[in-house]
Amino acid sequence: MRSCLMQLLITAAVIFALLWFGLPFGASWLSTNALNAAGFTGTDTKVAVSATLPPRMLLGHADSVRLTSTKVSVGDLHADAVDVTLTNVELFDRTFSSVHGSLSGVRVPTTTGDFITAETVALDGTGTNAQSTLTLANSELETLAATQLKAQKVPVTSVKLSAPNLLTIRAAGQTKVGHIVAKDGAIQVTVAGFTPSTMTLIQSGNGNPFRFTSVAVGTTSVTLVGTIDLQSLLGL
Numbered sequence: 001m002r003s004c005l006m007q008l009l010i011t012a013a014v015i016f017a018l019l020w021f022g023l024p025f026g027a028s029w030l031s032t033n034a035l036n037a038a039g040f041t042g043t044d045t046k047v048a049v050s051a052t053l054p055p056r057m058l059l060g061h062a063d064s065v066r067l068t069s070t071k072v073s074v075g076d077l078h079a080d081a082v083d084v085t086l087t088n089v090e091l092f093d094r095t096f097s098s099v100h101g102s103l104s105g106v107r108v109p110t111t112t113g114d115f116i117t118a119e120t121v122a123l124d125g126t127g128t129n130a131q132s133t134l135t136l137a138n139s140e141l142e143t144l145a146a147t148q149l150k151a152q153k154v155p156v157t158s159v160k161l162s163a164p165n166l167l168t169i170r171a172a173g174q175t176k177v178g179h180i181v182a183k184d185g186a187i188q189v190t191v192a193g194f195t196p197s198t199m200t201l202i203q204s205g206n207g208n209p210f211r212f213t214s215v216a217v218g219t220t221s222v223t224l225v226g227t228i229d230l231q232s233l234l235g236l
Contacts, residue, residue, distance in 0.1 A: 040234065042069030042082070049089075062089040065096070067234075072103075075233045076209040080105025084123060084230070096127045099230050106134065109207040111200055112147055116140040118224070127231035132210055134224040141180065141222055144201050145169075145189055154194060161217045167191070180222075185211035187224065209233060 048066045065086045072079045084101030103121040110116055118134040125131045138161045145167060146159040158170040167178045167189055178191030185204030191197060204211050212226035 040074040042072040045069040065089045076207050077233055078107045079103045099130050100124050110202055128229045129227050132226050132228045135221050148199050163217050165215050165217050180215050182212040182215050
C-alpha cells in the first residue's frame, strides 16, 4: 500500500512539475508561432511567457509576455530593437490589455518616400491604443522640411527648429518663421507667405503605424507623441 501511495505521490509531483515549469515553454512556442503568422521577422527573438499560476495557461491566459528582438519588421513597424512586455494576455484570442516597453532605431516613412529615424520610442497603454513617445534628432525634421520645400521650388538655404515648435526658414534672402504641428495624426509645417502655406512631412497611415497628437521641439531633439495599435501589428 505504501509503495502504491509513494508512486501516486511521485506521479502527481512529476505532473505538477511538468505543468508548472513546462507550460511557460509551450506558451512561448505558441506565442512565437502567432508572431510568425503575423509576419513578424527579427533576429535573436525571445518570447518569455509567465503566469502566477502556470496551469491557467491551459486556458490560454498569461499574466505577461515579454518580447525582445533586433532587426525587427512587422507590418508597418521597422525597428533596430524591441523590448516590450504585454500584460493580461489571452493566447487563444490573441489579445492583451496593455503594453509597456521601448523600441529603438524606428524608421518612419515620410511623404517623400524616404524615412526618418526615431532614436527611441517609449510605449505605454492599451494594446490597441498605446501612447507612443518618439524622440528624434532635430536634424531629421530639419532635413526633411528642407527637402519638401525645395520640391515646392522654394530656394531654401537653411531650416532651423527651435522651441517650442518653431521652424525658421531662410530662402531667397528672406527669413520666415513657421510652426511644426500635429494634425489629424500627421506632422505638418505651416508657413505664412509660402505657397503652399501648409506642408505635410509625415502622413498618418501609408506605411506609418503611428498617429501623432503633439510635437515638442527641444535644443537638440524633437518629441513626437502619438498612438499605435500594437495588438493588430503583432497579431496576438
